[in-house]
Amino acid sequence: MENNSIRYNSEGLVPAIIQDAKTGTVLMLGYMNEESFQKTIETGETWFYSRSRSKLWNKGETSGNRQIVKQVDIDCDQDTVLIQVDPVGPACHLGTESCFSRVDSEDIRISRTIVQQVAKQIQTRKNNPQEGSYTTYLFREGIDKILKKVGEETTEVVIGAKNNDLNETANELADLTYHILVLMEELSLPIENVKAILKSRRLQEEGSQ
Secondary structure, three states: OOHHHOOOOOOOOEEEEEEEOOOOOEEEEEEEOHHHHHHHHHHOEOEEEEOOOOEEEEOOOOOOOOEEEEEEEEOOOOOOEEEEEEEOOOOOOOOOOOOOOOHHHHHHHHHHHHHHHHHHHHHHHHHOOOOOOHHHHHHHHOHHHHHHHHHHHHHHHHHHHHOOOHHHHHHHHHHHHHHHHHHHHHOOOOHHHHHHHHHHHHHHHHHOO
């Protein structure tokens, strides 16, 4: 895409919508000037212009949560760009997948995305190991250690449920879910595969009613 095809505003900026290329989730809205847009094209990573600091910044330059550019499109008025990316970690500085939230249904949104957010954090830690991180420790120990922890946490869930201790069971289920996500990342098993199977089973169940 030619830089001169973009209609920048009076401040020399154009809004850039950043979207997850795989899931379609809108991750954030940033602003680019001509230089940052050109650097985005040349480097294959998103660059923006900070209006508050009056300088260019590369997404993930300090956090490591970079955005790998997959596709760049411009709208029909040529005054907005849509950039599809492969995000390496959460887009928001608050640690969430997206900077956007549905104000009228926050609880629903969180419950739907929290597992994906944790999975993204696990993926980020595998790609960017950090000393003192338990997740990094598990990946360094390898598959046998991870499988052992999955087995241990499964047993803890059974014990908590058998004792009818709801708080303990909830805590152990959270631990088990985390270790299962670590296992999936170690095996390079996309969470979308599991979701597809669950969806198929749900449809089968609905069809049998």
